[in-house]
Amino acid sequence: MDEILEILSKDARVTPEEIAKLIGKSVDSVKKAIKKYEQDGVIVKYKTIVNHELITQEAPRVRALIEVKILPEKDVGFDHVAERIYGFPEVLSCSLVSGSYDLLVIVEGENIQTVANFVASKLSPMEGVRGTATHFLLKQYKEDGQVLKKANDKRKLNISI
């Protein structure tokens, strides 16, 4: 991976000026490269990983992984049904996978009931959907390569020669 992408993948808040210093290039060339990545869709979006379990002032939201079996359509294969499914705002992610089902869909809702309603009233009845299996998420340990627990690193000395 390009160094600029490597840096931004770890921390999207590092500014072009800082990146330029870190990799020994001009600010202009870094800005240009980032712009190009954005235009080409290589950089899709900059967002924050939140550990929802730690937010106390709001009721915790519920997530579910849903296995979806679908009937491929002529010419468009799975894409058509996938597009209709990922269009729902409740859907956080949607991927075509190999194995005993076709789409892995991650859905978020206020509580178990809303997610169950989504599956029962919107997802399952959809044309082309042959079956679903819903797994509610109980605890998330790691997301996007990031361990969510705050590390308490006492392994090393503060100072050594």
Next chain:
Amino acid sequence: MTIPISKRVENLAPSGIRAFFDLVLGMKDVISLGVGEPDFVTPRRIREKAIHSLEDGYTSYTSNKGMIELRREIVQFLENRYGLSYDPEEEVLITVGVSEGLDLVARAILNPGDKVLIPEPCYVSYGPVVEMAGGVPVFLKTTLESKFKVTPEQVEKACSSGVRALMINYPSNPTGASYSKKELQAIADVARRKNLLVISDEVYDELTYDFEHTPFATLKDMKSQVVYFNGFSKSYAMTGFRIGYAAGPREVIAAMTKIHQYTMLCASITGQIAAREALHSGLKAVAEMKREYNRRRRFIVDALNDIGLDCHMPEGAFYVFPSIKKTGQKSMDFAQGLLKQEKVALVPGTAFGSSCEGYVRISYASSYENLKEAVKRIKRYMKG
């Protein structure tokens, strides 16, 4: 009763630095730029190999010189990496870190009063290991202006009678300074003319940023008078495993092995097995760490110069050695003040030699976030 301590040990320079270290260790929430080791943990595959070896019951002594498989693989590695060839049976010794190796070589070659040239600033143990072996360290002072590099003229001039060896470390702890092949060749020419044994500590070799690292033993006609030292601590983030090695002329390795077998017996088998895995699978991790360090190096040099601390761009390792002379403070006062007021720990230059007053060592083996915050605090401290 008071127990008398050996004069030799008593005469070793007392470490004023100890008290400072204790102070740091007693404080909470310190941002530390004072560590002499990578901030990465050992790559997972290497750790797993060590765990499996314990599960499989590898818990015994090894041969005094170290596992022959590891010695063979090191020889192979040096051959592939640098075109250096050694006999794994007679010319390689596995040590408990390079630190043990340096102690062994000093004791193996020095007679009372023999002198060893040591460019300064230098790693803290260089002077003491020479003294404990009965030798006399002769420090060759280098400064920011010369980018902390010793010159062939300095070496030549210092070669009075009784000078046996040159103990050199590049890339350097604490300055990060390293030498190009051409610079080394000029020093080698003097060493050859003056029959100096070159004790070359190259433990930071993989962390060389601006040019290819050149082992001293690869310089023209030098191999027969160089003892090459390297280890796994810095390149593979394996400081706690304590595995280093020495490669050199068989008579020196044999003498070192003699001392090693009576004192250390052998390096830990777990560490040696982990080191083998490092050679098998670790280079990719090394490349990643190096890229990361290189970014931090650029950041820290720039940031320190920005806030008024003169700092040269070091060629290797993960240290910078800025001058704090503009603040008018002594190294130790600067370090203590910074620690107490702003909770940033770094190492006073004086830990690395009496000529290093007016400098501090900053380790950039710390996250970018930490480095940024630390620079902010140093700036505030200097204003206040």
